Amino acid sequence: xxxxxxxxxxxxxxxxxxxxxxxxxxxxxxxxxxxxxxxxxxxxxxxxxxxxxxxxxxxxxxxxxxxxxxxxxxxxxxxxxxxxxxxxxxxxxxxx
Numbered sequence: 001x002x003x004x005x006x007x008x009x010x011x012x013x014x015x016x017x018x019x020x021x022x023x024x025x026x027x028x029x030x031x032x033x034x035x036x037x038x039x040x041x042x043x044x045x046x047x048x049x050x051x052x053x054x055x056x057x058x059x060x061x062x063x064x065x066x067x068x069x070x071x072x073x074x075x076x077x078x079x080x081x082x083x084x085x086x087x088x089x090x091x092x093x094x095x096x
Contacts, residue, residue, distance in 0.1 A: 004049040021067040
């Protein structure tokens with residue numbers, strides 16, 4: 001399991017202009033079950049994505065497709081963790 005932290009490095013106007021393409025990117029990975037939840041941080045300094053993937057390299061390859069990445073709008077921090085405790089309703093999200 002991975003947490004992807006996005007930090008905006010461009011003005012919010014540029015973030016907003018690229019948001020429709022970013023959401024389309026997100027949609028592709030929700031459809032195939034890779035992304036579990038995502039959203040903008042408060043205050044709006046970046047975003048957070050919870051991602052189910054096999055390797056860090058897979059996550060890096062995915063993030064490099066994001067319009068926020070290709071347009072230089074955000075920097076990414078990828079944190080891998082091993083979910084050992086979780087609510088029972090979360091269990092279906094852990095299998096790949």
